[in-house]
Amino acid sequence: MNFKNLLDRRSIRKYSGKPVEDELLNNILLKACRTSTTGNMQVYSIIVIKDIEKKKKLSPFHFNQKMITEAPVVLTFCADFNRFSKWCHQNNAKPGYDNFLSFFTAAIDALLVAQTLCIAAESEGLGICYLGTTTYMAHKIIETLKLPKGVVPVTTVTLGWPDEEPEQLDRLPLEAVVHKEVYHDYYTPDIERFYRGKEERSDSQQFVKENNKETLAQVFTDVRYKKEDNVYFSRMFLQVLKDQGFMEQ
């Protein structure tokens, strides 16, 4: 795989039993850590989980998605101002990072590092899958991974050698997501045109049918990403930010 294959990539949810060698994983982590971070502060941490017992403990907090226990490596990426603040305290400096901006700054660091890690891994033939569930049950992940104050998990990646060749998913046309000079808001016919391809796919039509819905959009709003869940998890995540010491402003 080379950079050209960024166009051909797909997420991998099924992994072979072959382990990811330490040297390879180390090399990928080193590449990830060359990612730009705010003021070169590197306010992130990466938890590398290989122990099956630990994965089993994490599994329910990721809604038992099978990748958690089946992937040889699970990586949880955290916004982390704990380490940096400790360094400040030890050096007669008073850290002022117990606020929302600092959390978001550290989250940016962690997310950019995660994506470099994924690209570096895929370039070696490994497969990855992101688990968006990380922010839903952050308080449980914090407990399981013993994250101290100043540390919040923001995403999780499962990693291993692919044991499937899934079809590549659709994407919106580039003009749907790219704006020139300023944001050009969408008119009804734009939206129709941009989403038509997605709606017409046979798997989309299958989803609509299986879920007894009228439209594909309803599968998202009524089944997959429901308002009541979003509201509930929003409250939980804001509470996590408070508990981990990022809402002191």
Add this chain to the structure above:
Amino acid sequence: MNFKNLLDRRSIRKYSGKPVEDELLNNILLKACRTSTTGNMQVYSIIVIKDIEKKKKLSPFHFNQKMITEAPVVLTFCADFNRFSKWCHQNNAKPGYDNFLSFFTAAIDALLVAQTLCIAAESEGLGICYLGTTTYMAHKIIETLKLPKGVVPVTTVTLGWPDEEPEQLDRLPLEAVVHKEVYHDYYTPDIERFYRGKEERSDSQQFVKENNKETLAQVFTDVRYKKEDNVYFSRMFLQVLKDQGFMEQ
């Protein structure tokens, strides 16, 4: 450049006058848009800015960092639930994405896409620099780029052909940021060991001297990333989330 060079990369702040051709930029954008996103919703937008007048307008909101006006291309990455919610409304579905979790979900999408774009650009020999200032003055960027409700800028990247060969910055040792199985909190000697390399660099010592400080950590807490600024920008950014319709829970 190939993937190996992820180890050799550095941010570029000085660009040659050579423009970035549309075909190349398009190719890089296509690669970026293959990035994994939550539920394949692609809840992000990318604003591509080339017009010098527009760059000049943005410049003060990025504290007049020269890259904004000097780079041939400026890209602002936004969390965007506006497009998706419009699609829902048009399809008899009720979007429930006016909450903090949805903002953060969309921010993750936007940030992962931004990092793929940077790696794709660097693989072509282009140089990039992230501007962390995006979240500080988000309300002004929203005004300038005409971002509607449901859209929040989360990071900005300047892009162009390098006209400098800066030294590679230091990074903490891998063991400082990577944890095995669970988070291992830091003891005083760990912190000393991990940050010694950074503290001993001649440029770090120069910073300390120039700023009339005792320690490098004080340069961060008292000059570069001050509590009072962080608290001020936290309030502003939370207000932006509210104004853009992401705090309805």
